[in-house]
Amino acid sequence: MKVPLGKLFSAFVHIGLVAFGGGGNAQLYQAIVLRRHWMEEREFLETTALCRILPGPVFANTAAHIGMRLGGVVGGILALLGVLTPGAILMLLLSFAYFRFGAVPGSLAESALDGVAAAAIGLILATMIRQAPIALDSLKAMGLALVVFVTYGLLHWQLLLVLLLTVPAGMGLYWQEAAKKSFTEPANNRSGQEMGADSRG
Amino acid sequence: MGEILEVFLAFLRFGVLSFGGGMANLPEMARVIIGNDWVTRQEFADGFALGQFVPGPNMLAVLFYGLSAAGLGGAMAAGLGMFLPGAVGAMLLVRGWEWMSQAQWSRALRKALVPISMGLSASMVLVLVQLSVESLLWGVGVLLATFLIYRGVSVVIVIAGGGLLGLLTGLL
Numbered sequence: 001m002k003v004p005l006g007k008l009f010s011a012f013v014h015i016g017l018v019a020f021g022g023g024g025n026a027q028l029y030q031a032i033v034l035r036r037h038w039m040e041e042r043e044f045l046e047t048t049a050l051c052r053i054l055p056g057p058v059f060a061n062t063a064a065h066i067g068m069r070l071g072g073v074v075g076g077i078l079a080l081l082g083v084l085t086p087g088a089i090l091m092l093l094l095s096f097a098y099f100r101f102g103a104v105p106g107s108l109a110e111s112a113l114d115g116v117a118a119a120a121i122g123l124i125l126a127t128m129i130r131q132a133p134i135a136l137d138s139l140k141a142m143g144l145a146l147v148v149f150v151t152y153g154l155l156h157w158q159l160l161l162v163l164l165l166t167v168p169a170g171m172g173l174y175w176q177e178a179a180k181k182s183f184t185e186p187a188n189n190r191s192g193q194e195m196g197a198d199s200r201g
Numbered sequence: 202m203g204e205i206l207e208v209f210l211a212f213l214r215f216g217v218l219s220f221g222g223g224m225a226n227l228p229e230m231a232r233v234i235i236g237n238d239w240v241t242r243q244e245f246a247d248g249f250a251l252g253q254f255v256p257g258p259n260m261l262a263v264l265f266y267g268l269s270a271a272g273l274g275g276a277m278a279a280g281l282g283m284f285l286p287g288a289v290g291a292m293l294l295v296r297g298w299e300w301m302s303q304a305q306w307s308r309a310l311r312k313a314l315v316p317i318s319m320g321l322s323a324s325m326v327l328v329l330v331q332l333s334v335e336s337l338l339w340g341v342g343v344l345l346a347t348f349l350i351y352r353g354v355s356v357v358i359v360i361a362g363g364g365l366l367g368l369l370t371g372l373l
Contacts (some may be wrong), residue, residue, distance in 0.1 A: 017256055021257050055216065057283070069298075091261045113253070116363050120341075121329050123360070124325070152324045179305060
């Protein structure tokens with residue numbers, strides 16, 4: 001799907017304005033999939049998952065990737081600038097104030113921040129609940145997610161180690177299924193028929 | 202100018218090496234940035250807190266460190282170094298996407314990464330809860346926000362509401 005660049009930029013600026021507290025990808029999901037229907041649900045999930053293994057801030061990477069899919073190279077650059085600009089301006093102002101006056105905003109701002117943080121966590125949780133039926137659609141998917149959560153989230157193994165173990169294991173689990181053509185193929189109709197012929201029979 | 206280049210190269214290295222988002226790379230960043238006398242320990246922590254406060258990626262904190270190291274030019278250099286490598290890679294992935302979808306291994310990879318990504322999200326939520334939910338009140342707040350957003354209430358309203366509620370608890 002191609003989107004006019006003006007619309008694309010304003011959408012990503014808006015996302016950049018409201019993406020508080022590590023909820024960036026959840027905001028992208030709300031804005032791109034649920035509100036504007038610029039991407040399909042599974043396509044979005046595969047895209048964000050893939051952008052996670054790249055180095056650097058995941059949210060910015062995903063924005064650049066989606067922007068380029070929706071509006072070419074210029075779209076990618078605009079999307080990246082869009083999600084960074086509002087926060088960058090605020091960050092620079094606060095930093096100037098900090099180095100000038102030598103203190104972070106007082107305790108009142110911090111308690112407001114507590115509330116924002118709670119809402120941001122709620123956003124990530126709500127997004128996970130919404131995505132779970134598609135992302136965790138089989139026993140092996142649930143098992144894989146659980147292993148990652150236990151090793152990385154609970155036992156605090158090195159991320160690189162967790163990925164080195166679970167990614168090849170996961171690819172093994174999905175190897176057979178991956179023989180079918182994916183929906184993202186341009187020649188969707190033809191491959192759809194082939195898929196119906198060899199897998200559903 | 203030499204200082205700005207030095208800042209750019211340091212943050213470019215963080216940008217290239219930080220797999221799994223910026224958070225995982227934080228200890229290494231602290232070692233280098235504090236070691237170079239670009240910020241003090243206290244300033245490092247305060248800069249990170251500001252990064253949590255502003256919208257957008259938390260790693261916007263690098264602007265704070267760059268500013269402290271080499272002024273406005275340093276802030277720009279730090280931002281470019283941090284965000285450019287991943288973004289370029291992510292955009293190249295679009296070009297590689299169609300070529301990759303021909304190969305069975307890459308379809309298997311993409312399918313496998315979806316549940317793995319859910320596991321990473323769950324881990325991130327756990328860390329965020331441990332870092333920022335300090336009282337039962339905000340535990341309930343998280344659940345309430347989850348429910349409201351799941352039921353389709355606008356995200357902006359819920360986040361603004363959370364901020365106002367926090368402000369109120371600060372006043373009381």
